[in-house]
Amino acid sequence: MQLSSMVQLGLIGLLAACLPLAMVWMSSDPNKYRKLVWVTVFLTFDLIVFGAFTRLTDSGLGCPDWPGCYGAANPFLAHAEIVAAETLMPTGPVTVVKAWIEMIHRYLAMGIGVLIVALMGTAWVQWRKTRRAEFAPGLPTALFVFVLIQGAFGAWTVTLKLQPVIVTIHLLLGMGLLSMLVWLGARQNRAAALAHGRFTAPAAGAPTMLCRLALAAAVVLTIQIALGGWVSTNYATLACLDFPLCNGNLVPEMDFEHGFTLWRELGKTAAGHYLPFSALTAIHWVHRNFAFVVLAVLGLAAWRARAHPGVARHARGIALVLAVQAATGIATVYLNFPLTIAVLHNAGAALLVLMVTMLNYKIKYPSGPVLQASHHQ
Known part of the structure; x- marks a missing residue:
């Protein structure tokens, strides 16, 4: 150039x-x-x-x-x-x-x-x-x-x-x-x-369990985004054409070895052959099923955070976006991968990253209203 x-x-x-x-x-x-x-x-x-x-x-x-x-x-x-x-x-x-x-x-x-x-x-x-x-x-x-x-x-x-x-x-x-x-x-x-002077740093932070749940939420969300990226970059979104089954089976035929070989060309195996459809099925199936882990961990974190001062709003936001993510993920299958829904699904993942990051920050560095702090003194 x-x-x-x-x-x-x-x-x-x-x-x-x-x-x-x-x-x-x-x-x-x-x-x-x-x-x-x-x-x-x-x-x-x-x-x-x-x-x-x-x-x-x-x-x-x-x-x-x-x-x-x-x-x-x-x-x-x-x-x-x-x-x-x-x-x-x-x-x-x-x-x-x-x-x-x-x-x-x-x-x-x-x-x-x-x-x-x-x-x-x-x-x-x-x-x-x-x-x-x-x-x-x-x-x-x-x-x-x-x-x-x-x-x-x-x-x-x-x-x-x-x-x-x-x-x-x-x-x-x-x-x-x-x-x-x-x-x-x-x-x-x-x-x-x-x-x-609108807030003061309180002496006591969040409960240990909530801290661990917020961190676990960040970890499982990262894994799920990596799996979702692997689905998208391998064009495996339509490898399963129904839900909750995958091509009519609870556990379809899958090729994990070729599907999760990381260093290879697009659409090819590491040996240079065309990637079998069963490999795409494995990629899609793992992402789909790990979503249940994400729903459980992030849902539990949001549930436990809902009553904690300073993060209740973030907890409600996480719960709402989780529900929308589940809906858009299922819709990409039932509606045969419409572009708008797929983009919204990616946007939802980014929004969850934003909210889970805020949740972890506010738990790690809590602050409370000055009036409340003065009341306790």
Whole structure:
């Protein structure tokens, strides 16, 4: 890719970040740093949902090179090459629409990268000036390193031709980035509330059982997202065409060995043969059945948290999203994989990551109303 095209891409990334940065700067909120964190959370959530749309519309190779599109900074400049590829294979991975979907995804990712650089830079400057805990630069710096790793996996997603393990890791890193940003945002909220005297840190935290349940919820949710990513990246969503049975059987014919061999090409076994349908069935079946574990653990965590001060609202939110996730997961089977429902299912997973992260933060760092604290004194 030529230097001029790289410069153009960099400028597009800066432009993608200009609007949210301008919104933060012109906001009436005096705490611009906290505002920037939550704007970045919102855009990262959007990026995950749009990434799901990119994957589900088979647009991951809409531009078969990286970081540009046929060496150009945008599909307009690569129009001739894209049209030639589409003419050669009208139903192939490269079309004009798919190229734009893929590049918009990349532009949004670059814009978020710029915002994270801004978060890190602001944190370091303010930390050196004030030494205030909310500007501790460790987490923003970790976010910067994390987004670089995420960018590398985004590149390998394209250059390794949608290799399932790479795409799945790319998804997990995106969810991890969202979780880290939410943790940072929760830290800013708590610091602002304590500074303005609206809350005080209570002496007693959450019960040990609730702490363990919240952590277990995060672990099983991570596993389920990995399994869901494995289903999506292997195109195994329709491997089971009924529910609760799978192709008429409680335990259908399954090939776990080939289905869960991680290092292999898309649609192939490690030996290079076509992946048998029984392997896709195994992938789908495991994700579907582990969902019952997720429902049990997250449901129990929400039930136990509902009466705990400060997290009852998050508990209700988790319960609601769990119900919607179950409904959209079943609907993808019964409605033969409609795109909108599938994207909503991915959005629900990201929303659960956000809520479970908030639950864990508020349990770990509880705070209570000042009036309540004064009443006990």
